[in-house]
Amino acid sequence: MKLSILDQSPISTGKTAQEALNASVDLAMLGDALGYTRYWIAEHHDFAGLACPNPDVMLGIIGRETERIRIGAGAVLLPHYKPYRVAETYNLLATLYPGRIDLGIGRAPGGSAEASIALSGNFLENVRQMPDKMNELLRFLQHDFAENDIYSKISPTPVPAFSPQPWMLGTSEKSAIAAADKGLPYTFGYFMSDQDGPAIMKTYTEKFAEQHPDETPGKIAAVSVICAETTDEAWNLALSNQLWSIQRDKGEGDGKVPTVSEAQNYNYSDEEKEKLRNMTNKQIFGNPHEVKKQLEQLQASYDVDEWMVVTITHSYEARKKSYELLAKEMLKN
Numbered sequence: 001m002k003l004s005i006l007d008q009s010p011i012s013t014g015k016t017a018q019e020a021l022n023a024s025v026d027l028a029m030l031g032d033a034l035g036y037t038r039y040w041i042a043e044h045h046d047f048a049g050l051a052c053p054n055p056d057v058m059l060g061i062i063g064r065e066t067e068r069i070r071i072g073a074g075a076v077l078l079p080h081y082k083p084y085r086v087a088e089t090y091n092l093l094a095t096l097y098p099g100r101i102d103l104g105i106g107r108a109p110g111g112s113a114e115a116s117i118a119l120s121g122n123f124l125e126n127v128r129q130m131p132d133k134m135n136e137l138l139r140f141l142q143h144d145f146a147e148n149d150i151y152s153k154i155s156p157t158p159v160p161a162f163s164p165q166p167w168m169l170g171t172s173e174k175s176a177i178a179a180a181d182k183g184l185p186y187t188f189g190y191f192m193s194d195q196d197g198p199a200i201m202k203t204y205t206e207k208f209a210e211q212h213p214d215e216t217p218g219k220i221a222a223v224s225v226i227c228a229e230t231t232d233e234a235w236n237l238a239l240s241n242q243l244w245s246i247q248r249d250k251g252e253g254d255g256k257v258p259t260v261s262e263a264q265n266y267n268y269s270d271e272e273k274e275k276l277r278n279m280t281n282k283q284i285f286g287n288p289h290e291v292k293k294q295l296e297q298l299q300a301s302y303d304v305d306e307w308m309v310v311t312i313t314h315s316y317e318a319r320k321k322s323y324e325l326l327a328k329e330m331l332k333n
Contacts, residue, residue: 001299002306003330004038005031005323006074006222009052010244012257012314020051023316024058025065030320032066034327037306039066040074040104045111045119048255049248053110056089063097072102074187074222074308075169077110079126080119083137087156091141094160103141103164104187105134107175131178138166138182167218176200180207185218190302191282191310197221198301205303222308223298226285227322227329234285237313237322239263242279244312246272257314288329295330 007027011020028039041058044050052058055073062071071093076086086103094101107130109116109123116123126133139145141163145152168179168186171193179186186204190197201219208217226241228234243263247253258266268276284294295307309326313319 001295001330002037003035003326004040004220004306004308005036006040006042006308006310007052008042008044008050008310008312009058010257010312011049011051011255012316013254013259013262015256015316017051019316021058023319024052025062026316027320027323028062028069028071029065030323032069034324035331036069036323036327038070038072038102038308040072040102040308042074043077043106043110045109046115047111049244049257056093059093059101060096063093063100068100070100070102070165071097072164072167073104075104075106075167077108078105078133078137079107079109079123079130080116083133083140084151084154084156086137087140090164091156091158091160094162094164095158098160099162101160101162101164102167104167104169105137106169134178134182141166167220171195173200173203176204177207180204180211180217183208183212183215185220187220187222187308188302189222190298191222191224198303201302201304219302219304220306220308221298221302221304222310223295224283225291225295225307225309225311225322225326226283226313227288227291227311227325228285228318229287229325231286231290234287234291236260236264237315237318238280238283238285239276240314241283241312242276245279246275257312259314288325291326292329 007024009020009024011017031039041052041055043055045053059071090103140156166184168184171189188197226234226238240258240260240263243266244257311319311322
């Protein structure tokens, strides 16, 4: 089973955005050394607890600091951007780091309505144009516009020897069907979806086989994982993560990831205790053996051979340790 990293560049209480971004570079370097397949970094806007609004800039830095691991966006939120500009940017990265660039595409706003308006205007109209934008982006990457098309004589330079690999990211059947229609590999965000993930992945697999019978679909499921030496330690780290979600939903605090002590001493309401139980059911945590067992159980349902792991803890060292323990347990020869 392959393991990959999804990084949201979380900012912890007592830390700065600069420290969070430097921790992201460190995490990518660690993933490279440990044998993770990919490192993807997410895009968020005006999000107090997340430091990266622009994966492209971070990937330029991370590519220089790594050697083997594939790197990419998880995801570029295409409704905000012109396809030509995205193609230029990722062709540039693919020229710098040949054979290592993934281009994850998503349709979420990545922030508030106000942030979306400031970034790209009428977001709902941009989402409506998403299918056309996706087609245009793929044509720019593949350079296969019709001869009479206005864009047939231009290229998103530099044109790399190995093109970026597009991926469709989503949390619904609609995104899975769109990926299958276009013959694209698909990543399902298990950790952020309440929908029937196994059914969605099954739909993707079947639709892909119908339309592209000679190709093999690429499939990843993204999961929230916290791995520690002991179950109790993992539980405490997960509680901090869960309080962070509760505080974000309430608009409470500064948006940063709270400490374990803050999470243990927080006065949870009955409603919040129920939220904790629901989050616990969606999150994988425990010692290395327990985490491996949970992932193997999920694998039977999702029929994927690659898990993209997002781990958010207050301590950046605990986050790195989680990825180290997971790699030791699951990537060992």
